[in-house]
Amino acid sequence: MNVFILMLPGIAGLALAGLAALHWALKSGQFEDPKGAAARILDENDGPG
Amino acid sequence: MTTVVSACPSGLSPPGAPAAAQDPSAFVVQKDGVKSLDLIVKGASCGGCMSKIENNVARLQGIRIARLNLSTGRLRVEWTGQLKPRTIVEAVAALGYGVTAFDPGKADSEGARTERRLMTALTIASVGTAAVMFMSEPLWFGSDLPPDIRNVLRWLSAVVALPVAIISGRPFFSSALASIRARRLNMDVPVSLAVILALALSLYETIVGGQHAFFDASVMLLFFLLIGRVLDARLRRRAYDAANELTALQTTSATRISRQGKAEAVRAADIRPGDILLVAAGEKLVVDVEIVSGESEADLRLVTGEVEPVAMFVGQTLHAGAVNLSAPIQARALAAAKDSLMADIARLLEAGEQKKSTYRRLADKAAELYVPQVHATAAFGFVAWLAFGATAAQAAYIAVTVLIITCPCALALAAPLVQVVAAGRLFREGVYLSSGDALERLAAVDHIVFDKTGTLTLGDPVLVDPLGVDRNVLEYAAMLARASHHPFSRALVKAVGAGPVAEGVREIPGRGVTGIIDGRRASLGSASFLGAIAGGGSELWFAFDGEIPAVLHFDDVVRPDSADTVALLKAMGLEVELVSGDGAERVRRAAEAAGIQQWKAGATPQSKATHVKALEASGQKVLMIGDGLNDAGALAGAHASIAPGGAVDVSRLASDCVFSGDSLSAIARIVATARTARSRMRENFALAALYNAIVIPIALAGWVTPLVAAIAMSASSAVVTLNALRMARPAHSGKAGLR
Numbered sequence: 018m019n020v021f022i023l024m025l026p027g028i029a030g031l032a033l034a035g036l037a038a039l040h041w042a043l044k045s046g047q048f049e050d051p052k053g054a055a056a057r058i059l060d061e062n063d064g065p066g
Numbered sequence: 067m068t069t070v071v072s073a074c075p076s077g078l079s080p081p082g083a084p085a086a087a088q089d090p091s092a093f094v095v096q097k098d099g100v101k102s103l104d105l106i107v108k109g110a111s112c113g114g115c116m117s118k119i120e121n122n123v124a125r126l127q128g129i130r131i132a133r134l135n136l137s138t139g140r141l142r143v144e145w146t147g148q149l150k151p152r153t154i155v156e157a158v159a160a161l162g163y164g165v166t167a168f169d170p171g172k173a174d175s176e177g178a179r180t181e182r183r184l185m186t187a188l189t190i191a192s193v194g195t196a197a198v199m200f201m202s203e204p205l206w207f208g209s210d211l212p213p214d215i216r217n218v219l220r221w222l223s224a225v226v227a228l229p230v231a232i233i234s235g236r237p238f239f240s241s242a243l244a245s246i247r248a249r250r251l252n253m254d255v256p257v258s259l260a261v262i263l264a265l266a267l268s269l270y271e272t273i274v275g276g277q278h279a280f281f282d283a284s285v286m287l288l289f290f291l292l293i294g295r296v297l298d299a300r301l302r303r304r305a306y307d308a309a310n311e312l313t314a315l316q317t318t319s320a321t322r323i324s325r326q327g328k329a330e331a332v333r334a335a336d337i338r339p340g341d342i343l344l345v346a347a348g349e350k351l352v353v354d355v356e357i358v359s360g361e362s363e364a365d366l367r368l369v370t371g372e373v374e375p376v377a378m379f380v381g382q383t384l385h386a387g388a389v390n391l392s393a394p395i396q397a398r399a400l401a402a403a404k405d406s407l408m409a410d411i412a413r414l415l416e417a418g419e420q421k422k423s424t425y426r427r428l429a430d431k432a433a434e435l436y437v438p439q440v441h442a443t444a445a446f447g448f449v450a451w452l453a454f455g456a457t458a459a460q461a462a463y464i465a466v467t468v469l470i471i472t473c474p475c476a477l478a479l480a481a482p483l484v485q486v487v488a489a490g491r492l493f494r495e496g497v498y499l500s501s502g503d504a505l506e507r508l509a510a511v512d513h514i515v516f517d518k519t520g521t522l523t524l525g526d527p528v529l530v531d532p533l534g535v536d537r538n539v540l541e542y543a544a545m546l547a548r549a550s551h552h553p554f555s556r557a558l559v560k561a562v563g564a565g566p567v568a569e570g571v572r573e574i575p576g577r578g579v580t581g582i583i584d585g586r587r588a589s590l591g592s593a594s595f596l597g598a599i600a601g602g603g604s605e606l607w608f609a610f611d612g613e614i615p616a617v618l619h620f621d622d623v624v625r626p627d628s629a630d631t632v633a634l635l636k637a638m639g640l641e642v643e644l645v646s647g648d649g650a651e652r653v654r655r656a657a658e659a660a661g662i663q664q665w666k667a668g669a670t671p672q673s674k675a676t677h678v679k680a681l682e683a684s685g686q687k688v689l690m691i692g693d694g695l696n697d698a699g700a701l702a703g704a705h706a707s708i709a710p711g712g713a714v715d716v717s718r719l720a721s722d723c724v725f726s727g728d729s730l731s732a733i734a735r736i737v738a739t740a741r742t743a744r745s746r747m748r749e750n751f752a753l754a755a756l757y758n759a760i761v762i763p764i765a766l767a768g769w770v771t772p773l774v775a776a777i778a779m780s781a782s783s784a785v786v787t788l789n790a791l792r793m794a795r796p797a798h799s800g801k802a803g804l805r
Binding site for chain 2: 021025028029032035036039040043048049050051052053055056057059060
C-alpha cells in the first residue's frame with residue numbers, strides 16, 4: 018500500500034508531463050508539415066530551430 | 067533574330083507565353099521592419115527539393131527565414147532590407163519550380179481553429195484513456211485485489227476520467243444541445259447521453275462500493291469518436307486549402323494607376339469601383355470593367371465559352387475572366403473583385419447553395435433511425451428488470467450498459483473514415499473534394515451535363531492537320547505568332563515549338579500581325595487582313611508581301627480520351643448531354659467527336675441554369691461539369707458538380723469537386739470512387755447494425771462488464787476501419803466503372 022501511494026503521484030506527474038508535451042507540440046505547429054519534418058532529419062544543413 | 071520563347075520548366079505557362087503577369091510585391095506584408103511573403107511552390111516533392119529551395123532563397127541578401135512546408139507546398143520568406151520580392155520569385159523559378167505569390171489572409175482560419183480544438187480534445191482524451199485503462203487493468207483481471215485498493219483505483223479513475231470527459235466531450239455536448247434545440251436528433255445526442263450516464267453510474271458505483279465502474283469505457287468512447295471528428299476536420303481543411311491554392315495560381319493581382327499617374331501593383335481584393343486599371347496584353351481581368359482607352363481583342367472563353375475573340379472598344383463593359391489579347395488598355399473597375407458577378411449568376415448561386423445545405427447526409431439519416439431505437443431498448447431494459455424485481459440501481463445499470471455497448475463508435479466512424487480514405491485516394495489522382503457529402507451526392511447522379519469549352523475540350527484551340535500544311539509556311543507563320551497572345555497564335559506556337567521571333571512585329575487588334583522575316587515583310591491574320599476569302603471556320607492566313615496567302619485551320623478539339631470516357635460513363639448507366647454557349651457548328655462537331663447524342667448550342671448562363679433546374683425538377687439527379695463564369699449557376703443548382711482545374715474562381719467555389727490535368731477519365735474515376743465509397747459506407751452501417759444486434763441481448767442479460775465494453779468498442783471500431791481501408795488502393799482499371 019505504501020508503494021502505491023508513492024507511485025500514483027509519479028504516474029499522475031508523468032501523465033501530465035505527457036499532456037503538456039502534446040499540447041506544446043500542437044501549439045508550436047509540429048503537426049503542420051509531416052512530410053517536411055521527415056525529410057529534414059536527413060538534411061545535413063538543417064540546424065536546430 | 068531574338069529568341070523570346072522560354073520553355074517554362076514547371077509547365078505552368080504555355081510555351082511562348084509571357085512570364086506570369088503577377089507582381090509579387092502586392093502580397094508583401096510589412097511589420098516592424100520585417101517583410102514577409104507567402105508563396106506557393108509547385109513541383110517540390112522530396113527533401114532534396116526542399117533543401118535546394120530553402121538554401122537558394124536563404125542565400126539572397128537580407129533573408130531571415132526561408133521555410134518550405136513540404137506537405138502543403140507553401141514557402142514562407144521573411145527578410146529585411148531592400149530585397150525585391152521579384153528576386154525571390156525568380157530565384158525559385160530559376161531552379162525549375164512553379165511559384166506564385168499567395169494571399170494567406172484567405173486561409174480557413176475557422177476551420178483551422180476547429181481542427182486545433184478537436185486535436186487538443188483528442189490528445190487529452192488519449193492521455194486520459196491511457197491513464198484510466200492503466201488503472202482499470204488490475205480491476206479487470208485482479209480478482210484477488212483487496213477491496214480498499216479497488217476503491218482507490220476507482221476513485222483515481224474518477225479523478226482522471228471526469229475532467230477528461232468534460233474537456234474532451236465538449237464538442238459532442240455542444241453539438242447535441244444544438245441539435246436538440248433544433249428539434250433534431252443527430253449522432254451526438256446518444257453519445258453525450260451515454261457518456262454522461264456512464265460517468266454518473268460509475269460515480270454512484272464508486273461511492274457505494276459497487277461491482278463495476280465504466281470510467282474506462284466512457285473516455286475510450288470519446289477517444290474513438292474524436293479520431294473520427296479530427297479526420298473529418300482535417301479533410302475539410304485540406305480540401306479548402308487545395309481549392310484556395312488553385313485560386314491563388316490564377317491572377318490575383320492587377321496594376322492600378324494611382325491618382326498621381328503612377329502604376330502600382332495591387333491585390334485583386336483591394337480594387338475599388340472607379341479605380342483605373344492598366345491591363346497588359348495577355349492579362350486576365352480580375353474585376354468587371356469598362357474600357358476607358360485603347361483598342362484590343364478579348365478572349366471570352368471563360369466568360370461565355372466562345373472560342374473566337376471579340377473586339378474591344380472604348381465604353382464597352384467586360385466581365386472578370388476575360389483575357390486581353392492584343393494591346394494594353396486602360397479600364398475603369400466597375401465593381402470590387404468579390405462583387406464582379408453578373409447579378410443573375412449571384413442569385414442563381416444563392417439558390418443552389420440553399421439547396422445543398424438542406425441535403426441530409428447519410429450518417430444523419432442513420433442517426434435518426436438509430437437513436438430512438440437504442441433509447442427505446444435501454445428504456446425497455448430498465449422497465450423489464452424493474453418488473454423482474456431488480457432494484458432501481460440495478461435496472462439503471464442495465465439501461466446504461468445498453469447505451470454504452472451500443473455506442474455509436476462504429477456508426478460515427480463509419481462515414482468519416484470512408485470519406486477520408488476516398489478523398490485521399492482522389493487527392494493523389496489530382497482531384498479535390500470540397501466537402502464530405504460531395505461523395506454521397508456524386509454517387510447518386512444519373513444524368514451528366516457537360517459544358518464544352520474548357521471542359522469537354524481543353525479550351526485552347528488546336529492547329530488542325532499540321533502535316534497537311536507546308537512546313538516552311540508553319541515555321542514562318544510561327545515566327546510571327548510567337549509575339550502574339552491571340553489563342554490561334556498560341557495554338558500555332560504550341561504545334562511548331564520554340565524558335566525565333568520575326569523582327570519589327572506589329573499587332574493590329576482584330577486584324578493580325580505583321581513583321582520582317584529574312585528582310586521581307588510577312589503578315590499573319592484574318593482573311594480580310596491578307597486579302598483572302600474567308601472559309602468560314604476558325605482560321606489564320608499567312609503570306610509574305612506579294613505572295614498568295616496560305617490558310618491554317620484551328621478547332622476547339624475535345625480532350626483526347628473524351629470518346630472513351632463518355633462511352634464508359636454511359637456503360638455506368640449515366641445519360642450524357644452537352645450544353646454550350648458556343649456556336650452550333652462547333653458544338654455539333656465536339657458532340658460528335660465525343661460520342662454525345664444530345665447537345666445544345668448558344669446557351670446563356672441563365673438558360674444553362676434553367677435547363678439543370680428543369681432536369682432536377684423532373685426527378686433526375688444531375689451532375690454538371692463546367693468551367694466558365696457562365697456555368698456557375700448551373701453548377702450550384704445541380705445535384706452534384708465538377709469543375710476542371712482551369713475554371714474561374716466562381717465555378718470552382720460553386721462545384722463539389724475539382725479535377726486537374728488534361729484527361730477526362732477523371733470524371734469516370736470520380737463517379738466510380740463515389741459509388742464505391744457509398745457502398746462502403748452502407749456496408750459499415752450494416753456492420754454497425756449487426757454489431758448492435760449481437761450486443762444488445764448481451765447487455766439486456768446483464769453480462770456486460772467494463773472489460774466486455776472495452777473489447778466490444780475497440781473491435782467494432784477496428785472492423786469499420788478495416789472495411790473503410792479497403793478503398794485505399796485504386797480499383798483495377800477494368801472494373802473501375804462497374805463496381
